[in-house]
Amino acid sequence: MKKKLIKISRIREEHDMLHGIRNSIEQRLNVSHSSAFTEEIMDKVDLIIEISTEMGIDIAKHGFDGVVKTNLYRAKQSRRE
DSSP states (O other): OOOHHHHHHHHHHHHHHHHHHHHHHHHHHHHHHHHHHHHHHHHHHHHHHHHHHHHHHHHHHTHHHHHHHHHHHHHHHHOOO
């Protein structure tokens, strides 16, 4: 049960980070662009979030999550370099 609570806590943290990044993008766009332009871009950001979430569910369902985790780790490492 404790492991499940830790996983739920981690998911909540990631959810909060994702929405923080989303809100940051929206605020930055609002500074320099019209509300119509900002809304158009934010709709695309929301679509990316939705498709990524669905893709993550499918990846886990079909057992490819280990490969994806490895590739994500590599991508993060290369951005840091």
